[in-house]
Amino acid sequence: MNSNTNNMTEKNSSWFITFTLLITITVVLFNFCVRINLGYYKLSDFFIEQSYLLLDSTIQYNKLDFIILHNTRNDLIANNTKGGGPTELILLDYYKNINIITMVDYNEYNSLDVINELFTIKYCNCTTVLLDYLYQMNYDYECSFESNYNILEYSNINEFLLSENNKRANPFILQINTPPDSATLFQFKIDIELLDGRNFELISSPIYIKP
Numbered sequence: 001m002n003s004n005t006n007n008m009t010e011k012n013s014s015w016f017i018t019f020t021l022l023i024t025i026t027v028v029l030f031n032f033c034v035r036i037n038l039g040y041y042k043l044s045d046f047f048i049e050q051s052y053l054l055l056d057s058t059i060q061y062n063k064l065d066f067i068i069l070h071n072t073r074n075d076l077i078a079n080n081t082k083g084g085g086p087t088e089l090i091l092l093d094y095y096k097n098i099n100i101i102t103m104v105d106y107n108e109y110n111s112l113d114v115i116n117e118l119f120t121i122k123y124c125n126c127t128t129v130l131l132d133y134l135y136q137m138n139y140d141y142e143c144s145f146e147s148n149y150n151i152l153e154y155s156n157i158n159e160f161l162l163s164e165n166n167k168r169a170n171p172f173i174l175q176i177n178t179p180p181d182s183a184t185l186f187q188f189k190i191d192i193e194l195l196d197g198r199n200f201e202l203i204s205s206p207i208y209i210k211p
Helices: 002-033 131-136 157-163
Strands: 037-041 045-050 058-060 065-071 087-091 095-102 119-124 128-130 151-154 172-176 184-186 188-194 199-203 207-210
Touching: 045 199, 087 131, 095 157, 119 157, 151 157
Parallel strands: 037 087, 058 207
Antiparallel strands: 045 065, 065 172, 087 128, 095 188, 119 151, 119 172, 184 207, 188 199
């Protein structure tokens, strides 16, 4: 009886060791086959995606989003595809300064005044982005504004600039945090300066907003 029990124990032990080795080999092979290729890129331009564009309706001020995105060119991408797996890219550009300037009178602000404090900012704090998503201008892989995954929020642009030590030039959303005194036409431009000295100017589409 003891002999049979010992044999069963040895068989179970041997089976467990074999199974563990197979799992380990499978995991190692899988990781090798789907190895992530790491690359780098610099952006070539910025653009604004605006949640509302129509001028024949008036939108409540806090329903309006302005998403600041960037794109790039093939000659600004350096990646290694030898592994055959997906390529994740690291952006090499960083924000140095951001100024938002109203193009119309808004409450106590006159046209061409800086209005950084009138916008909250949701900043995408991702480190890498998949090459395929970069081409599609779709950052939902690493940065989903809907689920607040990897999102940092700031009460205004100035707070963001002071709080972030390494302000990678990732996408962000601007939202007006102060209602207008009355229904009014609203439009702004945003001046972006990168750490490498490049400057970009974006202009939003004009839209009527209300308190």
